[in-house]
Amino acid sequence: MTTPAPTPAHAAALLRHFTDLRDGTHGDAVSRKDKERLFADAIPLLDPYARQALAEVNTSLLLGQGDVAASGLRTTNDSSEALWVLTWAEQRASGIAPIVLHAYYGAGFHHPHLRGGTVGDWPLNVFTDDQAAAELPTLRAIVSADLHNLVFQRDFRIIPAMTKGAASS
Template sequence: MTGSTAPDRAYIDTLKRHFGDLRDGTHGGARQRGEKEELFEAAAKLLDPHARMVLTELDHGMLLDSGRVEANGPRRTSDGGMAATWALTWPEQQKAGIRPVSLIAHYGAGFHHPHLRGATVSEWPLNVFTDEQARGEIPMMRAIAAGDLHNLVFQRDYRIVPAIVGDV
C-alpha cells in the first residue's frame, strides 16, 4: 500500500499498513515469526533517534532538563517476545516511586505483529519499515509520552513536574 508523506496523515498510513497486515496475515510482507522479529528489530533502530528526541523535548519543556533518557533493546522478554524501551527518569519521579515516562516498542510472544505503548498508555500499531515511517510516528510518540506524564501526575500529583512547581 502506498501512502501519503504528509506528517499529519502518517497515522492514517500506519493504520492502513496495520489493518492490511491483519487482512493478509503478514507483517510488512513477512509471514514467519523470525522474519517478523527481524523487521521489529529494524523498526526499533529506526525509531531510536525519534524516541530519544521526543523524550528529550519533554525533559526540556516539563522537567527543566532534570531528566535522563535511557534506552535498551531490542531484547528478548520473559514471555519469549521482544521489546525495546526508551525511558525518561527524573528525581521527582524516582522519589515518588512511580514508573518513568516510557516509549515501549514490543512484540509479544502471542502477537501477530508489534505495537508501541507507554508505561501507562497503550496500544498503537508498530508498522514501521522506513525512516520516513519512523519520523511519521513522532506525533504519536509525543502523545504517548504526554499521556504517560499526565497519568503519572494522577498517580501522585503535579509536584513531580518541575516546570509547574512554583509557577502555580
C-alpha cells in the first residue's frame, strides 16, 4: 500500500477555504468580530511575503528602481484591508496604476480575500506563519499577472529591464 502524497500548500489553502464555506466559519471563527480579528492577525503574517514578492519583481524587472509601500491594517465601519504597492518612474509617468497586493475583508463577505490591482480574487485563509509562507507563490502569481496586465495597458517600455537591462539587447 502506498502512502498518499502530502497535499500541496496551495491545495491545502483551497481546502481551508472550501471548509470555511461549508461550515460557515473562517478558521475557528463564526462571528464577524472573530473573523475580523483573524484577518487582523493575518496581515503581519502575510507582510514579509507580500514585500518579498514585490521586491523580487522590483529587483529583477524594475532594476531596483521601484518603491514598495505597505498600508498596514486599515479599517472602516464595515470592512478591513491592507495594501502592498510597488510604484516606479515609468509606471507613474505613463499614468497607470501600480502593482498592488490587496488583502481585504469586505462588508457582507464570508471571509477575507487577496487580489491584485488588475487581478481578481483569491481566498485568504492564513492563520499561521507557515500558511502565510505558503502563500508566497500565490503572491508572486498575483504580482506577475498584475505587471503583465499593466504592460498591456501601455507597453513593455514601462519595464526598466526591457529598456535598460540585459533584456534590452
